[in-house]
Amino acid sequence: xxxxxxxxxxxxxxxxxxxxxLLFVNIFxxxxxxxxxxxxxxxxxxxxxxxxxxxIRARGRREALWRPTVQHRELPKPTEDPVIAFxxxxxxxxxxxxPPLAHLQLSAGLRSQLDGFALGRTKxxxxxxxxxxxxxxxxxxxxxxxxAVQKTLALARARxxxxxxxxxxxxxxxxxxxxxxxxxxxxxxxLEDGKTAWQGTSAQIxxxxxxxxxRITEAMERRQLPDLFGGIARxxxxxxxxxxxxxxxxxxFYLRLYGNPPKAFxx
Numbered sequence: 001x002x003x004x005x006x007x008x009x010x011x012x013x014x015x016x017x018x019x020x021x022l023l024f025v026n027i028f029x030x031x032x033x034x035x036x037x038x039x040x041x042x043x044x045x046x047x048x049x050x051x052x053x054x055x056i057r058a059r060g061r062r063e064a065l066w067r068p069t070v071q072h073r074e075l076p077k078p079t080e081d082p083v084i085a086f087x088x089x090x091x092x093x094x095x096x097x098x099p100p101l102a103h104l105q106l107s108a109g110l111r112s113q114l115d116g117f118a119l120g121r122t123k124x125x126x127x128x129x130x131x132x133x134x135x136x137x138x139x140x141x142x143x144x145x146x147x148a149v150q151k152t153l154a155l156a157r158a159r160x161x162x163x164x165x166x167x168x169x170x171x172x173x174x175x176x177x178x179x180x181x182x183x184x185x186x187x188x189x190x191l192e193d194g195k196t197a198w199q200g201t202s203a204q205i206x207x208x209x210x211x212x213x214x215r216i217t218e219a220m221e222r223r224q225l226p227d228l229f230g231g232i233a234r235x236x237x238x239x240x241x242x243x244x245x246x247x248x249x250x251x252x253f254y255l256r257l258y259g260n261p262p263k264a265f266x267x
Contacts, residue, residue, distance in 0.1 A: 010040050022169065028146050031173050035132045078113035078208065082106075085202035086209070086257075089250035091155060094217070094243050100210040118211035121188070125181050125212075126219050132173075135180040140259050148179035148252035152244050160236040171231025174224050175248040181216055182252035185209060190261035203257045213253065217246040 014037025021029040084101065099111070106114070135141040152175050156163065163171060189205055190196060197204040221242055228241060235241050 010037060014038065014040075027169055027172050028142075028149075030169055031132075031176055032136045032142075034173070035136055039130060039133050076117075078110065078117050080110055081114065081117075081206045081208050083204050084207050084210065085199060086205045086254065087202045088254055089247060091159075091243055091247050093250070094246040095240070100214050101207055104207075106207070114208045114211050115215075117208050118215045121185075121208070121212050122215040122219055125184050125216055128181075128184060131180045131184065132177055135176075135183060141180070141183050141256070144183055144252050144255045144259070145176050145179045147255055148182065148248050149175045151251055152179075152248040155247065156232075156241075156244055159239045161232055161239065161241065162234040164231055164233045167231030167233075169231075170227055174227045174231070175244065178220065178224070178245050178248040179252035181220070182213075182249040182254075183256045185212055185216070185249075186253045186256035187262045190257070190259075195261055196257040203254065205257070209253075213246060213250055216249060221245060 014034060017033045017037065018030050021033045082104075084104070135145050149172050153163070153168075153172070189209055193204075193206070224245055225242060228244065232241060
């Protein structure tokens with residue numbers, strides 16, 4: 001690989017472009033530049049270390065060697081996954097830590113199956129590589145990420161949260177990752193059920209989706225809270241900042257359901 005593509009140079013260029021994007025464009029352009037730059041630096045490092053190998057096929061096509069691992073295999077579905085209505089999420093939906101769909105008369109056995117299935121799907125979504133770069137490269141997904149982040153920031157300010165000016169990029173990137181995970185879950189639902197059916201403003205989803213939203217939140221909360229709090233200067237005593245994570249995820253999930261099912265999928 002050319003010396004011009006060495007990792008320190010790529011990271012330095014990424015830093016300069018990020019500062020320029022923050023000053024002259026907007027915060028989402030900054031996040032996009034950072035994601036692309038860091039990804040390029042990682043790939044450059046792996047290439048130099050000989051960890052990214054290319055295979056030449058007989059027809060001359062160059063293709064990266066990749067083999068699916070255990071988490072890429074389909075998991076057994078529950079015997080029943082009821083259709084439920086999912087309206088535009090409100091922050092109140094996540095204020096209590098009650099089990100998902102506690103208001104529905106689901107048997108203990110079915111609830112256990114749905115939760116187990118959600119745990120497997122959560123693992124695949126949480127471990128999905130380069131989720132933000134994939135979302136940034138998709139013309140349909142990135143506007144949803146931006147919309148979900150903006151709605152979440154607006155909600156935070158409306159609830160009295162004071163955001164650190166220098167920490168807004170960090171905060172937005174955390175929320176963008178949650179939104180990207182919500183988009184992946186929505187695309188999964190559309191791949192299985194086709195174009196989303198609607199009743200008014202309520203999307204027809206599956207019960208397992210509600211369990212998965214909660215499980216993703218639980219899995220990511222501890223990892224993301226330090227960065228989340230790092231962008232906040234002050235918060236009211238009656239508002240839990242952690243609620244911004246599931247709100248961003250569920251909002252992106254809801255907004256993506258308006259779109260068309262994805263043509264291709266890679267987890």
